[in-house]
Amino acid sequence: MEGIDIEVSEVGLRDGLQSINQIMPTEAKKRWISALAAAGVPEIEVGSFVPARILPQLADTMEIAQYARTIEGLNVAVLVPNLKGAEQAIKARVHKLTIPLSVSETHSLRNVNRTHLQMLEEVGHIAQLIKRLPVDERPILEGALSTAFGCTIEGTIPEDRVVEIAVALMEAGCDEVGLSDTTGYANPVQVKRLIGKVWAAIGREHLKGIHLHNTRGQGLANVLASVEMGLTTIDSSMGGIGGCPSAPGASGNIVTEDLVFLLEAMGLKTGIDFDALMAARNVVATALPDVELYGFTPDAGLPLGFCSR
Amino acid sequence: MEGIDIEVSEVGLRDGLQSINQIMPTEAKKRWISALAAAGVPEIEVGSFVPARILPQLADTMEIAQYARTIEGLNVAVLVPNLKGAEQAIKARVHKLTIPLSVSETHSLRNVNRTHLQMLEEVGHIAQLIKRLPVDERPILEGALSTAFGCTIEGTIPEDRVVEIAVALMEAGCDEVGLSDTTGYANPVQVKRLIGKVWAAIGREHLKGIHLHNTRGQGLANVLASVEMGLTTIDSSMGGIGGCPSAPGASGNIVTEDLVFLLEAMGLKTGIDFDALMAARNVVATALPDVELYGFTPDAGLPLGFCSR
Numbered sequence: 001m002e003g004i005d006i007e008v009s010e011v012g013l014r015d016g017l018q019s020i021n022q023i024m025p026t027e028a029k030k031r032w033i034s035a036l037a038a039a040g041v042p043e044i045e046v047g048s049f050v051p052a053r054i055l056p057q058l059a060d061t062m063e064i065a066q067y068a069r070t071i072e073g074l075n076v077a078v079l080v081p082n083l084k085g086a087e088q089a090i091k092a093r094v095h096k097l098t099i100p101l102s103v104s105e106t107h108s109l110r111n112v113n114r115t116h117l118q119m120l121e122e123v124g125h126i127a128q129l130i131k132r133l134p135v136d137e138r139p140i141l142e143g144a145l146s147t148a149f150g151c152t153i154e155g156t157i158p159e160d161r162v163v164e165i166a167v168a169l170m171e172a173g174c175d176e177v178g179l180s181d182t183t184g185y186a187n188p189v190q191v192k193r194l195i196g197k198v199w200a201a202i203g204r205e206h207l208k209g210i211h212l213h214n215t216r217g218q219g220l221a222n223v224l225a226s227v228e229m230g231l232t233t234i235d236s237s238m239g240g241i242g243g244c245p246s247a248p249g250a251s252g253n254i255v256t257e258d259l260v261f262l263l264e265a266m267g268l269k270t271g272i273d274f275d276a277l278m279a280a281r282n283v284v285a286t287a288l289p290d291v292e293l294y295g296f297t298p299d300a301g302l303p304l305g306f307c308s309r
Numbered sequence: 310m311e312g313i314d315i316e317v318s319e320v321g322l323r324d325g326l327q328s329i330n331q332i333m334p335t336e337a338k339k340r341w342i343s344a345l346a347a348a349g350v351p352e353i354e355v356g357s358f359v360p361a362r363i364l365p366q367l368a369d370t371m372e373i374a375q376y377a378r379t380i381e382g383l384n385v386a387v388l389v390p391n392l393k394g395a396e397q398a399i400k401a402r403v404h405k406l407t408i409p410l411s412v413s414e415t416h417s418l419r420n421v422n423r424t425h426l427q428m429l430e431e432v433g434h435i436a437q438l439i440k441r442l443p444v445d446e447r448p449i450l451e452g453a454l455s456t457a458f459g460c461t462i463e464g465t466i467p468e469d470r471v472v473e474i475a476v477a478l479m480e481a482g483c484d485e486v487g488l489s490d491t492t493g494y495a496n497p498v499q500v501k502r503l504i505g506k507v508w509a510a511i512g513r514e515h516l517k518g519i520h521l522h523n524t525r526g527q528g529l530a531n532v533l534a535s536v537e538m539g540l541t542t543i544d545s546s547m548g549g550i551g552g553c554p555s556a557p558g559a560s561g562n563i564v565t566e567d568l569v570f571l572l573e574a575m576g577l578k579t580g581i582d583f584d585a586l587m588a589a590r591n592v593v594a595t596a597l598p599d600v601e602l603y604g605f606t607p608d609a610g611l612p613l614g615f616c617s618r
Contacts, residue, residue, distance in 0.1 A: 150613070150614075151613070152612075153613075155612070155613040156614050183612070184605075184609060185612040185615075187571065187575050188533050188575060189574075189575040189576060190574075215605060216567060216605045216606040216609050216612075217529060217564065217570075217571075217604065217605035217606060218529060218570070218574075220526060220527060220529065221529040221530045221532065221533045223530065224530045224533050224534065225533065252605070255526065258525060258526035261525055261526075261527070262497075262527055262530060265496035265499075265527075266497060266498040267498060295526065296493075296524060296525045296526035296527075296561070297525045300493060300524045303459050303464070303494040303525075304459070304461055304463075304464040305459075305465050
């Protein structure tokens with residue numbers, strides 16, 4: 001995006017809300033989205049087109065996505081697990097569809113009961129569906145490489161396997177892939193090495209973003225490694241809510257508030273106003289009084305004399 | 310130290326305990342030190358030689374330092390505010406004396422009621438005291454550059470001022486200086502830039518360590534910046550207890566447990582066994598039942614199949 005060095009992609013409405021039992025009312029979600037957009041957050045993953053019986057928290061994704069699309073300048077993303085979800089996403093006219101594919105096939109089978117081959121076929125069907133749209137109506141199709149840094153079931157994931165799946169996703173018709181540390185296993189050396197390997201295989205322009213967890217407190221160190229390498233989109237969740245409910249022991253997204261402070265302090269423009277971001281945090285705190293919101297910067301405040309560059 | 314890439318310097322017994330009201334019994338401190346040493350922690354700052362009326366939590370520093378000195382292979386450090394403290398530290402035969410000097414003179418005046426000139430004179434006296442010892446009995450004298458990354462009273466601290474004070478500390482007779490983010494203001498770009506500037510002025514061999522806070526959640530990102538630059542000693546506190554009680558709004562050391570995971574995951578040897586470190590954490594949890602221990606890795610556990618390199 002213009003004038004922005006790093007695009008913060010807020011995933012709290014999807015990854016955050018799907019991990020908690022409490023259901024946020026649709027109107028509160030809309031207030032949250034409006035507050036985020038008002039703060040300058042450039043992209044929001046607003047929900048997931050999964051059956052309501054699986055994730056009742058996200059049952060209103062169609063209404064939410066359509067609402068988000070009315071906000072000028074906001075990039076609206078959704079997660080889709082399959083072709084049916086993609087059809088709904090296209091109906092909602094979102095800008096970006098993300099379909100997760102777990103590099104750990106064991107995790108894929110337990111999570112969505114699909115093999116790699118079945119997932120890649122589904123991606124192919126979605127890509128064909130998108131190609132049938134007029135050029136200026138086509139959303140971006142991103143394949144998210146889940147468990148790319150390790151799996152709580154399989155353990156170590158060979159990096160060559162991650163690269164293979166990245167190549168396969170591009171061949172199946174994705175516009176780009178994203179790396180996802182579903183389990184909070186990543187370390188900065190691994191982050192840099194894996195980005196380099198995937199870039200070598202599919203080109204820098206097809207891997208721009210990363211989804212990191214803070215399960216072991218390493219989230220922002222891994223962000224630093226990512227931006228030092230040259231990634232330009234970082235996922236995060238307001239208050240750090242969420243994580244991956246189907247990877248046992250994994251929890252905790254990186255905190256949008258602390259991420260924005262990190263990037264702005266480093267002189268990287270996010271386009272986000274910190275005070276307005278705090279107002280959005282208050283919307284969440286009010287709507288989810290029983291959910292613990294993480295983050296250090298909200299408590300400590302910005303440094304004395306701090307101003308964004 | 311031999312076979313170690315990064316030396317973790319545990320400051321919980323000093324920086325941690327001075328920040329809490331509860332007084333840890335001397336015997337519990339000894340158990341904590343023994344457990345840390347058994348885990349392979351190479352250096353422990355065991356206390357501070359300040360008057361007991363100011364910090365009753367550290368009134369037993371002499372006994373604790375002498376006990377720590379009986380543990381073979383352990384590097385024993387103490388903080389000293391002045392010449393009188395240094396005399397006690399020398400009597401305790403510690404390996405390292407750290408005297409803090411706040412680059413923010415306002416902070417120095419409020420914290421220890423001394424100007425820069427007064428502090429530098431004191432450092433000079435301590436250096437002379439050490440030089441009168443036989444060569445093989447001389448402890449290392451480190452000048453710690455407090456508020457090097459910003460001050461809660463003065464705000465931005467000019468980097469040239471940090472460099473000037475570093476030079477003055479070396480001229481006053483310090484063996485080395487350390488950078489200290491007393492207020493949790495630091496960001497990774499600033500960390501790298503300031504290390505480079507201080508190195509250019511006094512030489513790489515005279516700045517090896519950094520003391521970072523996690524006040525805004527940036528601790529481990531700043532650690533990454535520090536080790537990428539080539540620093541080899543990182544201060545941290547077990548459970549993240551502590552911070553700086555005299556810098557309003559500043560709190561939270563970086564967590565030893567998460568730091569060790571970060572470094573080992575990156576392939577940097579710390580010499581520390583994670584399970585044994587958890588045993589040391591249990592000693593603290595038992596001795597300080599009312600103090601909240603921070604850290605993500607203790608809850609999440611090590612990744613499946615993780616082994617130190």
